[in-house]
Amino acid sequence: MSPTLGGVTGPAQRATLPTIPRQRVQPDGVRTPAATTSRKTRLVTVGAVVAGLAVLLLGYLRMARATPTNSDAAANALQAWDMLHGDVLLRGWTLSDVSFYSTELLQYALIEVFFGLDQRVVHVASATTYLLLIVFASLAAKGDATGRAAWARVAVVVATLLVPQPHGGWAVVLYAPDHTGTAVPLLLAWLLVDRRSATPLRRWWPVGVLVVLALAQVADPLAMFIGAVPLALVSAARLIRGRTWRGTDAHLLAAAAGSVVLAHALLALVWWAGGFSVHSPVARFSPAAELGDHVVTAVNATAHNYGAYLPTLDGPLALAAGLVNLALLLLVVAALGATVVRFFRTSPDGASPDGSSPGGGDRIAQVLTAATLVNLSAFIASTQAGDIGSARQIVAVLPFGAVLAARVWGDRLLTAAPAVRRIGAVAGVILVVAFATQSAGAKPQPPEAHEVAEYLVAHDLRYGLGSYWGSNVITLASNGRAQVAPVIGPDIRSYRWESDADWYDATKHDARFLVIDLKHARYGTVDAAVAQFGVPVERHDFGRWALLVYDHNLLAGLPAQCGGLAAATHTHCPPLSPKIPGAGLLD
Known part of the structure; x- marks a missing residue:
């Protein structure tokens, strides 16, 4: 039967009808040209995006x-390396005021699977x-x-x-x-909020928001201020204006508040299990x-x-x-x-x-x-x-x-x-x-203190101490073949910041050199080192860095700087208590 339009049939009218491409698959499983073109368009789009x-x-x-x-980034790489090799909780590590534990450290560990300690x-x-x-x-x-x-x-x-x-x-x-x-x-959390009805577990999306926000706060206390707090404020305002305490905004308000509690609980759990410690944020209210x-x-x-x-x-x-x-x-x-x-x-x-x-x-x-x-x-x-x-x-x-x-x-x-x-x-x-x-x-730049790292490896100097900015970065730049534990001044002390307590154990390690940062005296000076450890048997200068080589273990009797407190040795540093994310900003 011929196609019809308004009850009229005939070849003349059929010739005037526009051709509408068929979008379905034919019974024999062969796609129509229009469907094939659409599929090719999608593939081209995906390819262009990937490229x-x-x-x-x-x-x-x-x-x-x-x-x-620098040593900050190198410390994160060393922490991820320990996690990758079984120390998941980073036992003995004292981190900075931002742990990155549930974000970048996991990313670093994954990349190190392919690149190693590099x-x-x-x-x-x-x-x-x-x-x-x-x-x-x-x-x-x-x-x-x-x-x-x-x-x-x-x-x-x-x-x-x-x-x-x-x-x-x-x-x-x-x-x-x-x-x-x-x-x-945080953007992932907003995606969960925005597409909550499209998520596979529709009823559980508030839990997903809570968990993502909590993990962000475990990694960075700032996430409470730019994640949980704004979500809570907006949700509460919408509830007040809507004159109801039910619905999506009520769920989000609970998720925001719950994320702060969960983040604190997770950090406390890690600490009680003997895992890493973190310092309080250094921010305070300004005059x-x-x-x-x-x-x-x-x-x-x-x-x-x-x-x-x-x-x-x-x-x-x-x-x-x-x-x-x-x-x-x-x-x-x-x-x-x-x-x-x-x-x-x-x-x-x-x-x-x-x-x-x-x-x-x-x-x-x-x-x-x-x-x-x-x-x-x-x-x-x-x-x-x-x-x-x-x-x-x-x-x-x-x-x-x-x-x-x-x-x-x-x-x-x-x-x-x-x-x-x-x-x-x-x-x-x-x-x-x-x-x-x-x-x-953009021109690639070598890591800080790379000349020192190269010298240490070439002369088989495997373990020592170094001013903070010349410590972890040397360990990383040498691919772990020369390990340098960070110290701080004015007299040379072990530094409980981005470091592992095990590094300062004189019964496990024999530190025979000291790297001094000539640019930053607060991390120790050559004069302080000579007064404390004696005259080195060798000294080598590499621009900003001075390398002092000794014939005895510098870890023996090394005093410690435990945050704002001093101690006889690193083992005498009092433990850091678990910190509420962002609490230091309210002091």
Whole structure:
């Protein structure tokens, strides 16, 4: 029978009908041409995304290698190495005020499976972390958008994160584990919140949010302030405005509060089981007279994190990319304001006046706004706002702001005026060229004190002591063939910071050399070493470093510095009690 249209049949009419491709699989299992084309399109898209991520990884790896590995990063690599070889709880280790135990240390251990104990692990991990940040930020920005709207949101995120501030910015987002990686699990938590109905265990998604937030806080106390606290504030505000204490926001409020309790319990459990200890955060409230300067520092540091701190940019291309990044930063600021306004315009029943934001508005945008404002406020009010180098303390405002701007403005790019779209295209080209130029021009740098490491290995000097910045990094740079335990001054003492108590046991180790950092006297001086250990049998200078070689074990009778306390030996240091994540910031 011939096809019909409005009851009329015939060859003439059939010729005027448009051809509609068939999208189903034929009975014989053969796909139609349209279905095959769609499948090829998806494969091409996936391939293009994978290729793009590979290019980004290689580019960021080159930028990461341009910053020399130091003892902080090396300590993390050594901790991961111990975990990989059975010491899962890091018994005897005293870490810094940030453990990274449930985040970067696991990442380091996985990378060390392939690279071994090698300083390349630090660079691979930092590049991978930043790439994960882009991926999770893109997914969080996408939300429930599809098609071109989804790609527009992703484009905003990638553009915002693509080109870090050269050199100084690399040292923040592509260096040793720091607060940059903390944003990864937090973005994962926001993904669970945003897609709770699509998760396999729909009824258990609040537990997933609680666990992810708790693990983030175990790794970094800052996660409480930029994760649990903002989620609790937003959830409570939405519940109050909705005049109910039930539903999704009630579950999220419980998850946020429960995550703090669980994080504390996990740290206490590790400590009671004989695992690692951590120091209290060093931040304190700043005097009121310094708040004005801190506001200026916060502005400069935020611009620095966004790659928009123009005073340090050199060359036309870098300056052009900085101006584009500055425009993106202003877009984030506008998104912050728009989110706050929209929240207060939402009626108590959860719908905006025009009905465009049912359910209380964009919950994720509200959480990101709260997290950004809390992070900046705590930074300004604390002693952490020292100079532009303290930008790492508020680095989370970069991925959070990128996601926020994408969710608020990304969809509008599709309806923007042609002139605006052309400007956006030019800006995108500038960022891509700047990324390619920066990554190509980044010159790999050897780790700090690498000359000392090479000398020690070549002369079969296997165990010794070293000023903190010339200790763990030498161990890592020598691939573990020369081990250097960190010490601090002014007189030479064992250092309970990023170190293992076993390293200072004179019955297990024979330390025959001392590496002195001539740049930082607070970690010990040559004169103090001579007064304490006698005249060395050899001395070798390597620029910033002085290597003193002795004919006796320097660990015998070595005094200890146990945080703010001194002790006769390292074994006499009192144990550190488990710390509540973030508690030190409230002292």
